[in-house]
Amino acid sequence: MIHKMYTVAVIDDEPVCIRNLRQSLEGFPELTLVGEAKKAEEGIRMVLEKTPDLLFLDVELPEMSGVELLHSLQYRVTWPMQVVFYTSYQKYWLDALRESAFDYLLKPYGHEEFSLIIHRFFEHAARQKDLKFLDRKFSELLPANQIFMVPDVTGYRLLHINQIGFFTYINAQRQWNAALTNGKQVALRRNTKADDILEASSSFVQINQRQIINLDYLSTIRGTTCRLTPPFDGEKNLCVSRNYMKTLQEKFYQI
Numbered sequence: 001m002i003h004k005m006y007t008v009a010v011i012d013d014e015p016v017c018i019r020n021l022r023q024s025l026e027g028f029p030e031l032t033l034v035g036e037a038k039k040a041e042e043g044i045r046m047v048l049e050k051t052p053d054l055l056f057l058d059v060e061l062p063e064m065s066g067v068e069l070l071h072s073l074q075y076r077v078t079w080p081m082q083v084v085f086y087t088s089y090q091k092y093w094l095d096a097l098r099e100s101a102f103d104y105l106l107k108p109y110g111h112e113e114f115s116l117i118i119h120r121f122f123e124h125a126a127r128q129k130d131l132k133f134l135d136r137k138f139s140e141l142l143p144a145n146q147i148f149m150v151p152d153v154t155g156y157r158l159l160h161i162n163q164i165g166f167f168t169y170i171n172a173q174r175q176w177n178a179a180l181t182n183g184k185q186v187a188l189r190r191n192t193k194a195d196d197i198l199e200a201s202s203s204f205v206q207i208n209q210r211q212i213i214n215l216d217y218l219s220t221i222r223g224t225t226c227r228l229t230p231p232f233d234g235e236k237n238l239c240v241s242r243n244y245m246k247t248l249q250e251k252f253y254q255i
Contacts, residue, residue: 006125009035009052011043012086013061017107021056024114030122040064044072051079054121056105059087078190082121161201165232167212181231205251208241215251
């Protein structure tokens, strides 16, 4: 199998460990090391600048833990970066799982273990590429575009339209968030525009500059306030602005 080129970055405060990883990566011509950092803040800047496909992240850093570093990147990574936690302490295994790390490499590691992780990454990346290509195909095949994909730190998440009640644009994060039926919020890719969301399904309609609702959950409109059905009935701040009222009314006329 011929693999495409992928970029790799390493964040580790131990120069010996960085050197060992660098040497291990040399055995894989498909991988290009684009950045190394020994400190957390330096590592964060490097990740955002280099946008690596694969990140080896030490769990024990001087300023913060690798878990905390990953938290700080949660809403800033807008590409499908995979994370391999890299540590001498096996006790962090559960933390890695909770953070949805792609894999876990225990220091010191052997060639076979490292090779296994890299080949798993190649296979995963190939599947993600296929899923991304097929996303539009799914939208064309399913009724009313009932499915689409949301990128996150660990790859892509497949969502059905009926899992989403509404979208809100978060100014501080400069991105749209989707409110899900399970009570969670999912951040969309930072360069996602309102038109991109509206094109995903005819059920989505914009009610103001910062909010888009799923008509399937719309119960009533009282004055300018939209009330949704459960589990979104607790949301009280969905107001239709004058510029969007006509579009909303036209959606009802179509129904």
